[in-house]
Amino acid sequence: xxEYFRNAAIAFDLxxxxxxxxxxxxxxxxxxxxxxxxxxxxxxxxxxLVGRGARVLIERAYARxxxxxxxxxxxxxxxxxxxxxxxxxxxxxxxxxxxLETLDELRxxxxxxxxxxxxxxxxxxxxxxxxxxxxxFERVVGPERAPAKKPDPAHLLAAWGEAPARMAMVGDSAxxxxxxxxxxxxxxxxxxxxxxxxxxxxxxxxxxxDFRELPGALVALWRGGA
Numbered sequence: 001x002x003e004y005f006r007n008a009a010i011a012f013d014l015x016x017x018x019x020x021x022x023x024x025x026x027x028x029x030x031x032x033x034x035x036x037x038x039x040x041x042x043x044x045x046x047x048x049l050v051g052r053g054a055r056v057l058i059e060r061a062y063a064r065x066x067x068x069x070x071x072x073x074x075x076x077x078x079x080x081x082x083x084x085x086x087x088x089x090x091x092x093x094x095x096x097x098x099x100l101e102t103l104d105e106l107r108x109x110x111x112x113x114x115x116x117x118x119x120x121x122x123x124x125x126x127x128x129x130x131x132x133x134x135x136x137f138e139r140v141v142g143p144e145r146a147p148a149k150k151p152d153p154a155h156l157l158a159a160w161g162e163a164p165a166r167m168a169m170v171g172d173s174a175x176x177x178x179x180x181x182x183x184x185x186x187x188x189x190x191x192x193x194x195x196x197x198x199x200x201x202x203x204x205x206x207x208x209x210d211f212r213e214l215p216g217a218l219v220a221l222w223r224g225g226a
Contacts, residue, residue: 004219005109009164011141011156013171014117014124016193018099019131023092028085029061032077039065053118054081086123090130096192098212103136105215115140116159118149118175151178156185166222170214177202186221188214 015021022043030040041061058077062069069077103113114137117124121142128134139159143149146158156179160167169180172193180187181203189195189204190211199207206217 002109004166004222005106005111005215007165008111008168008218008222009114009160009166010106010111010168010170010218011114011116011159013150013169013173013176013193014115014119014127016172016195017096017170017176017190018115018133019093019095019127020192021093021127022194024085024089025057027088027092028081029057031084032080033058033061036073036077038062038067054078054085054120057081082120082123086126089123089127093127093131095131095133096190096211098210100133100136102211102214103133107136109215112161112164113137114159114161116146116150116156116169116176116179117142121145150175151182153179153183155179156183168218168221171204172199173197174202177204186218188217188221 012018026041026043038061045064055074055078058074058081059069107113115124115128119142121140121144124140124142125134128137128140134140138161141155141159147154149155151174156169167185169176169185169187171177171187172190173195174197177187177189186205188206188208189199189202191199191207191209193199195202205221208214208217
């Protein structure tokens with residue numbers, strides 16, 4: 001299968017795809033909103049709230065508790081959230097099972113790997129460094145490093161780089177699927193991710209329960225298999 005990976009560009013979402021970051025995100029969310037009297041958000045709820053950035057995460061947390069968030073307060077809460085999150089960004093976050101060995105398998109076959117995330121680039125860099133996996137990627141492209149952010153395909157194009165032989169997106173939620181479809185590239189979704197829509201209903205080309213199935217799934221898609 002190595003000929004399929006040679007010079008192939010594979011972009012990965014970060015939160016919910018490569019790493020289970022929900023425990024640290026909820027810690028930061030609850031720290032940021034505690035002074036405003038918001039009830040702590042349970043971990044089970046957070047997994048349905050993340051994926052579209054800190055601002056939307058905070059807005060959704062307030063909405064789910066029937067609270068009106070004043071626009072003037074949002075910037076302050078986002079700043080508090082980022083400060084709290086940065087301070088313990090990988091305290092309880094972990095790579096999902098099979099991620100590290102699969103990334104190494106793809107790289108050994110000649111694939112060019114990147115991260116395409118709506119997480120701020122600085123935080124993505126820090127998280128991947130703390131998880132000791134940043135060296136597996138040619139580039140880490142947060143929204144500030146691209147002309148537009150997912151679901152805009154320009155984000156994916158920035159992550160893939162120039163003249164790949166084949167392309168693919170690996171993610172867990174609607175922005176990943178929409179960006180890949182707009183770029184006319186195959187997209188694989190992991191069921192362990194964070195999505196308000198069930199993984200099987202996102203419209204991905206493949207839906208996987210196990211990250212270790214990714215190489216075979218990509219080869220089948222590039223061959224034109226169903």
